[in-house]
Amino acid sequence: xxxxxxxxxxxxxxxxxxxxxxxxxxxxxxxxxxxxxxxxxxxxxxxxxxxxxxxxxxxxxxxxxxxxxxxxxxxxxxxxxxxxxxxxxxxxxxxxxxxxxxxxxxxxxxxxxxxxxxxxxxxxxxxxxxxxxxxxxxxxxxxxxxxxxxxxxxxxxxxxxxxxxxxxxxxxxxxxxxxxxxxxxxxxxxxxxxxxxxxxxxxxxxxxxxxxxxxxxxxxxxxxxxxxxxxxxxxxxxxxxxxxxxxxxxxxxxxxxxxxxxxxxxx
Amino acid sequence: xxxxxxxxxxxxxxxxxxxxxxxxxxxxxxxxxxxxxxxxxxxxxxxxxxxxxxxxxxxxxxxxxxxxxxxxxxxxxxxxxxxxxxxxxxxxxxxxxxxxxxxxxxxxxxxxxxxxxxxxxxxxxxxxxxxxxxxxxxxxxxxxxxxxxxxxxxxxxxxxxxxxxxxxxxxxxxxxxxxxxxxxxxxxxxxxxxxxxxxxxxxxxxxxxxxxxxxxxxxxxxxxxxxxxxxxxxxxxxxxxxxxxxxxxxxxxxxxxxxxxxxxxxxxxxxx
Numbered sequence: 315x316x317x318x319x320x321x322x323x324x325x326x327x328x329x330x331x332x333x334x335x336x337x338x339x340x341x342x343x344x345x346x347x348x349x350x351x352x353x354x355x356x357x358x359x360x361x362x363x364x365x366x367x368x369x370x371x372x373x374x375x376x377x378x379x380x381x382x383x384x385x386x387x388x389x390x391x392x393x394x395x396x397x398x399x400x401x402x403x404x405x406x407x408x409x410x411x412x413x414x415x416x417x418x419x420x421x422x423x424x425x426x427x428x429x430x431x432x433x434x435x436x437x438x439x440x441x442x443x444x445x446x447x448x449x450x451x452x453x454x455x456x457x458x459x460x461x462x463x464x465x466x467x468x469x470x471x472x473x474x475x476x477x478x479x480x481x482x483x484x485x486x487x488x489x490x491x492x493x494x495x496x497x498x499x500x501x502x503x504x505x506x507x508x509x510x511x512x513x514x515x516x517x518x519x520x521x522x523x524x525x526x527x528x529x530x531x532x533x534x535x536x537x538x539x540x541x542x543x544x545x546x547x548x549x550x551x552x553x554x555x556x557x558x559x560x561x562x563x564x565x566x567x568x569x570x571x572x573x574x575x576x577x578x579x580x581x
Numbered sequence: 582x583x584x585x586x587x588x589x590x591x592x593x594x595x596x597x598x599x600x601x602x603x604x605x606x607x608x609x610x611x612x613x614x615x616x617x618x619x620x621x622x623x624x625x626x627x628x629x630x631x632x633x634x635x636x637x638x639x640x641x642x643x644x645x646x647x648x649x650x651x652x653x654x655x656x657x658x659x660x661x662x663x664x665x666x667x668x669x670x671x672x673x674x675x676x677x678x679x680x681x682x683x684x685x686x687x688x689x690x691x692x693x694x695x696x697x698x699x700x701x702x703x704x705x706x707x708x709x710x711x712x713x714x715x716x717x718x719x720x721x722x723x724x725x726x727x728x729x730x731x732x733x734x735x736x737x738x739x740x741x742x743x744x745x746x747x748x749x750x751x752x753x754x755x756x757x758x759x760x761x762x763x764x765x766x767x768x769x770x771x772x773x774x775x776x777x778x779x780x781x782x783x784x785x786x787x788x789x790x791x792x793x794x795x796x797x798x799x800x801x802x803x804x805x806x807x808x809x810x811x812x813x814x815x816x817x818x819x820x821x822x823x824x825x826x827x828x829x830x831x832x833x834x835x836x837x838x839x840x841x842x843x844x845x846x847x848x849x850x851x852x853x
Binding site: 375377379393401402403405407408411412414415416417418419430432433434435476 | 620666715717718720721722723724725726728729732792
């Protein structure tokens, strides 16, 4: 039986950017970890790069609506997230894999993803099919009925990706998704990213520059909570010169941009 | 659009020749999807080779379904997420009530411990169902559309339905009027949720429990008799308070369903 496509699915989007921040400020404790960040992300796979403590995770948490912005504007899928807005509609379109992926150890993978799908207010009839599809897409079909506590680190990460994509999110936020994946799984994961990125906005936070080089179409580079540079992966590789640190063109571009930024800040 | 295609048209459609134009094919196809009688006509119209192939495919699928794994059974109970994590807190609350009942039964001279402890007993598990310390997946839960007062109230009802029977037994054993323990329990739970929308559920539960202990439990233990608010005369007051607080919670749930972003209060930032 073919699925009926609803009017809402074919309606044109009424917003120019899936993720839009203007002078966004987010606190991590007392520290202002994201400071006056202007960011515009559309459809595609965006890699979020930056040194440790640059505010990557804090930014991801703010975009996932875990943290409330301390200032500025944050608009997700055309809906304002700042203030006391009703986040329900926006949150239905989100998928999020936290850096520390907490789970219920006694749940099986299927039960966990089902529970998350229920929390995401998916229609009851759509849940079993969507769960199976998500589990298959991350390659966990044969472990779908094992308890979460029996899974290895890489499998847990994949279960985390499955729960994030179960509702076919329009904005997918993945914080360090490739940690613990072996090289083959990493290839599969990149393939999955490219596939999902065709029609949704993915932001992948990582400090593995090579992941960004292959899997992402665009790069967002932040440092000390501010936007340093945004452009395509191709443009990033052109930034580096022979004198910059790094083993690949992307790494050289990364270090050249950071060095230039630090020079600007200290000057 | 209930006109059936003629058998001749169906047989031409089945033979797949270039004699039928695309538009007609689409129309026939759309009709066949909804009309079993015409599908039967189609089945007779195809050539023996195709017929044979279709039969083999149907057989293959049927045997595949028969030999394959059975549909996964749904575990309804586990869908309640944090239930297992809250269990220790439920056990603590139950133990507290049973101990209170035992004390009351052993020492006649003390004021009724069951009545004194009952209002704050469910606050422990209520705080636990909405605490990030207890919920390992709190960061995910915090991003969910369903998260908010309605989900919290759902979990609270779950806690109450587990604690109530224990309270009922303790109340029945010690022979108190049900209203004297039931209404304070409901009042305090509603109060926790109402206050929780402002300061966070775990802080609200702690504050209310401490206030109750300092303001009522300690003085009445010192005096050796029950305070006036735990006698029959105060029942209307408890009932009014409970109804008012429940109304506040329900109104908040309607107006601002996302007021509660798990455990910590609004705008307060994550420490790690």
